[in-house]
Amino acid sequence: MGQFLKLAIAFQFLFSIISGLELFNFEKSQLTPRDILTQSDQNASLLKFAERDDPPPLNTTCKVFPGDALWPSDAQWALLNSTTDGALIKTIPLASPCYPGPLSNTDQCSYLTANWANSSIHMVDPTSPMSPIWQGRTCEPPTLAPTLNGTCTLGGLPSYSINATTVSHIQAGINFARNTGIRLVIKNTGHDFSGKSSGAGSLNIWTHYLKDIAFTANYAGDAYGNYSGPAFKAGSGVQAWEIYEAAEKEGVTVVGGEGRTVGVMGGYILGGGHSPLSSIYGIAADSILSLNLVLASGEFVTASPTSNPTLFWALRGGGGSTFGVVTSVTIKAYPPLPVTTFSLAFPPNITTTDFWNGVRSYLTFFPSFTAAGTYGYFFIFPSSPDSTPTFLLSPFFAPNLSIPQTQSLLTPSLPFPLPITYTHHATYLPAWTASFPQEPVSRSSGYFGSRLFPCSNFLSPNSTLFNATFSAIKTSVEAGYSLISFQIRGAVHPSNDPDSAVNPAWREAAMHSIQTNVWNATGDIAALEVEARQSLNGRMEEWKAVTPGSGAYLGESDRGETGWQTSFYGAETYGRLVGVKRGVDPGEVFWAKTAVGSEGWEVRSGDPVGNEDGRLCRV
Ligand SMILES: *[C@@H]1O[C@H](CO)[C@@H](O)[C@H](O)[C@H]1NC(C)=O
Ligand SMILES: *[C@@H]1O[C@H](CO)[C@@H](O)[C@H](O)[C@H]1NC(C)=O
Ligand SMILES: *[C@@H]1O[C@H](CO)[C@@H](O)[C@H](O)[C@H]1NC(C)=O
Ligand SMILES: *[C@@H]1O[C@H](CO)[C@@H](O)[C@H](O)[C@H]1NC(C)=O
Ligand SMILES: *[C@@H]1O[C@H](CO)[C@@H](O)[C@H](O)[C@H]1NC(C)=O
Ligand SMILES: *[C@@H]1O[C@H](CO)[C@@H](O)[C@H](O)[C@H]1NC(C)=O
Ligand SMILES: *[C@@H]1O[C@H](CO)[C@@H](O)[C@H](O)[C@H]1NC(C)=O
Ligand SMILES: *[C@@H]1O[C@H](CO)[C@@H](O)[C@H](O)[C@H]1NC(C)=O
Ligand SMILES: *[C@@H]1O[C@H](CO)[C@@H](O)[C@H](O)[C@H]1NC(C)=O
Ligand SMILES: *[C@@H]1O[C@H](CO)[C@@H](O)[C@H](O)[C@H]1NC(C)=O
Ligand SMILES: *[C@@H]1O[C@H](CO)[C@@H](O)[C@H](O)[C@H]1NC(C)=O
Ligand SMILES: *[C@@H]1O[C@H](CO)[C@@H](O)[C@H](O)[C@H]1NC(C)=O
Numbered sequence: 001m002g003q004f005l006k007l008a009i010a011f012q013f014l015f016s017i018i019s020g021l022e023l024f025n026f027e028k029s030q031l032t033p034r035d036i037l038t039q040s041d042q043n044a045s046l047l048k049f050a051e052r053d054d055p056p057p058l059n060t061t062c063k064v065f066p067g068d069a070l071w072p073s074d075a076q077w078a079l080l081n082s083t084t085d086g087a088l089i090k091t092i093p094l095a096s097p098c099y100p101g102p103l104s105n106t107d108q109c110s111y112l113t114a115n116w117a118n119s120s121i122h123m124v125d126p127t128s129p130m131s132p133i134w135q136g137r138t139c140e141p142p143t144l145a146p147t148l149n150g151t152c153t154l155g156g157l158p159s160y161s162i163n164a165t166t167v168s169h170i171q172a173g174i175n176f177a178r179n180t181g182i183r184l185v186i187k188n189t190g191h192d193f194s195g196k197s198s199g200a201g202s203l204n205i206w207t208h209y210l211k212d213i214a215f216t217a218n219y220a221g222d223a224y225g226n227y228s229g230p231a232f233k234a235g236s237g238v239q240a241w242e243i244y245e246a247a248e249k250e251g252v253t254v255v256g257g258e259g260r261t262v263g264v265m266g267g268y269i270l271g272g273g274h275s276p277l278s279s280i281y282g283i284a285a286d287s288i289l290s291l292n293l294v295l296a297s298g299e300f301v302t303a304s305p306t307s308n309p310t311l312f313w314a315l316r317g318g319g320g321s322t323f324g325v326v327t328s329v330t331i332k333a334y335p336p337l338p339v340t341t342f343s344l345a346f347p348p349n350i351t352t353t354d355f356w357n358g359v360r361s362y363l364t365f366f367p368s369f370t371a372a373g374t375y376g377y378f379f380i381f382p383s384s385p386d387s388t389p390t391f392l393l394s395p396f397f398a399p400n401l402s403i404p405q406t407q408s409l410l411t412p413s414l415p416f417p418l419p420i421t422y423t424h425h426a427t428y429l430p431a432w433t434a435s436f437p438q439e440p441v442s443r444s445s446g447y448f449g450s451r452l453f454p455c456s457n458f459l460s461p462n463s464t465l466f467n468a469t470f471s472a473i474k475t476s477v478e479a480g481y482s483l484i485s486f487q488i489r490g491a492v493h494p495s496n497d498p499d500s501a502v503n504p505a506w507r508e509a510a511m512h513s514i515q516t517n518v519w520n521a522t523g524d525i526a527a528l529e530v531e532a533r534q535s536l537n538g539r540m541e542e543w544k545a546v547t548p549g550s551g552a553y554l555g556e557s558d559r560g561e562t563g564w565q566t567s568f569y570g571a572e573t574y575g576r577l578v579g580v581k582r583g584v585d586p587g588e589v590f591w592a593k594t595a596v597g598s599e600g601w602e603v604r605s606g607d608p609v610g611n612e613d614g615r616l617c618r619v
Pocket of ligand 6: 124125163165
């Protein structure tokens with residue numbers, strides 16, 4: 001093992017020199033078996049790397065949980081803390097100042113209450129998630145969660161976090177979790193629809209401060225098609241705005257997310273990742289040239305076309321929290337692009353009939369819009385019965401097109417006037433900055449479901465399939481659902497590798513649509529949850545019926561999706577992914593709801609619909 005590890009590191013070092021993008025300094029700080037040898041036997045047993053002949057963890061029925069005899073002692077946590085240079089944080093829920101106790105503070109509570117929907121305050125907190133519903137909403141500001149009766153508990157929040165700033169911190173955390181049998185989770189910003197960055201009784205590897213970015217104009221690593229050209233290497237804590245600013249400075253363009261708060265180099269890109277440039281350059285994972293990660297064994301490895309190629313295949317689309325903790329990703333950069341944008345809303349004084357005729361007309365444009373490489377972020381909000389819903393297209397994003405080229409795509413025959421003001425941006429960053437304000441954290445209670453709609457659904461207006469698609473969308477809005485949708489293509493760009501674990505459903509898609517229901521947070525929550533779950537399942541059945549053989553985007557998906565393996569990964573891809581998972585994480589150190597190979601475990605929460613507030617046990 002020790003020899004192997006040294007060899008691996010030596011090889012990696014060589015590889016990184018060849019590519020022109022060396023290991024980051026934080027990646028050179030590694031834990032080695034030699035470091036473990038200097039510890040006493042007792043301490044070494046908590047920090048050692050995995051060996052092939054390791055016995056199974058002691059409590060094999062469930063992950064070790066707070067209160068168990070096997071839960072690490074304070075001294076053992078102190079060992080982890082000293083091994084991670086004091087980066088260990090015991091969880092204090094963000095809204096603690098709002099509750100009785102030593103942290104109670106009226107001013108801080110007022111600030112938190114007023115800013116609770118602001119993503120910025122959650123992304124710099126080690127554990128606060130942006131989908132609080134899955135951690136059990138156990139400690140929100142009281143005025144936002146009146147049913148909590150003045151109590152603030154950890155709920156589904158991890159017990160401890162490591163504020164990781166070196167690879168050695170991550171290795172120590174993984175080894176400690178594996179050797180003690182406790183649960184492990186990973187958080188960057190916490191922007192996750194499925195609650196993957198929460199988990200009661202877990203140790204959280206917090207990757208938010210892995211912010212290094214490096215650029216080379218002449219990447220020369222071994223890549224698909226022997227790519228040579230500009231590339232970025234970015235730490236897994238890097239967010240969309242950070243990589244976009246770096247790209248603007250270097251005079252290139254990169255494929256990243258829409259959202260400011262999304263940590264693009266973690267769960268986003270590993271789960272595929274859609275972006276305003278997807279209609280021309282494909283899914284974000286298609287641009288990956290290589291990745292560095294720490295495996296469940298504690299080993300630090302590179303995954304690329306020539307180093308761990310199977311893992312490289314799986315990491316491009318197979319999802320986060322599954323194969324390891326990614327520390328950095330190297331992605332292609334593309335030439336600079338001008339962008340034309342506009343935003344519009346249907347007038348508020350139109351009839352409901354005209355409204356739906358307008359939506360219908362919009363859908364007929366999807367094949368030509370996506371073929372032209374454009375992207376549209378649109379919203380349909382229901383309204384009270386008998387009044388017209390709301391339609392918002394914000395933005396329509398036309399990379400590489402001039403204003404006249406964009407205008408020529410739009411020949412709508414609408415039953416109402418719709419003036420459009422076009423803006424042309426010389427490069428990507430100003431277009432993105434003007435078009436995508438920071439997204440708020442959704443604090444309201446509700447479930448999300450999503451579906452990828454193939455281009456073929458929109459090809460023949462007036463066909464049975466087109467009509468059924470339109471009707472499925474309209475019925476959801478009439479049932480009170482809000483739609484957050486994308487007119488987007490996810491095809492592989494000819495210069496990129498078509499063989500990855502990206503959900504094949506992306507390749508045919510012209511629309512990714514999310515539907516969400518919302519309930520009243522002051523009611524009988526358990527009953528409302530059950531009702532909302534049943535309702536969403538019904539809506540999703542209708543969406544699936546009009547998109548047979550398609551799937552859903554893992555990164556913005558329903559935690560409770562029926563048949564998630566096929567929906568989120570594609571049946572054949574899923575089979576391959578499970579093989580990779582078994583090979584690389586035989587002890588199931590990494591677990592997340594709806595992640596590859598997660599079927600064998602469940603969170604035993606008391607919640608009727610299920611959340612992260614409970615012990616993780618074998619099914
Ligand atoms: C093992 O897990 C069970 C739950 O299945 C728990 O009740 C028990 O305390 C655990 N045992 C130890 C020794 O931690
Ligand atoms: C184990 O590690 C802790 C923390 O570094 C240290 O205080 C303790 O002395 C070590 N125990 C032994 C037996 O060496
Ligand atoms: C870890 O060590 C640092 C520095 O000594 C300390 O500030 C912090 O409170 C410790 N964490 C825990 C969980 O004890
Ligand atoms: C969100 O919070 C950050 C700092 O935490 C602040 O800079 C920003 O202005 C806030 N945004 C809004 C919309 O209030
Ligand atoms: C709050 O109190 C009500 C009424 O006593 C009770 O039904 C409910 O379960 C309590 N909720 C919590 C989260 O403790
Ligand atoms: C985490 O580490 C970063 C980088 O060292 C530091 O700036 C930040 O304050 C730390 N956060 C917490 C909550 O400890
Ligand atoms: C690089 O080019 C050679 C020769 O065309 C080819 O055999 C090899 O597969 C290419 N490498 C990759 C990773 O595509
Ligand atoms: C709706 O309002 C616009 C702008 O005020 C006006 O021009 C138009 O005639 C109105 N349409 C209807 C159907 O009332
Ligand atoms: C952008 O437009 C130019 C000129 O029409 C064309 O040569 C280039 O291939 C386009 N780039 C992409 C990425 O489509
Ligand atoms: C689809 O709907 C349109 C508009 O309502 C209608 O004219 C057309 O006949 C329908 N097509 C089919 C195949 O039913
Ligand atoms: C669809 O049918 C309507 C009449 O119901 C007709 O006005 C329209 O031209 C048809 N559209 C296409 C693309 O065939
Ligand atoms: C939620 O329920 C409370 C109490 O039943 C009621 O006062 C309030 O108006 C409801 N809010 C909404 C948005 O329905």
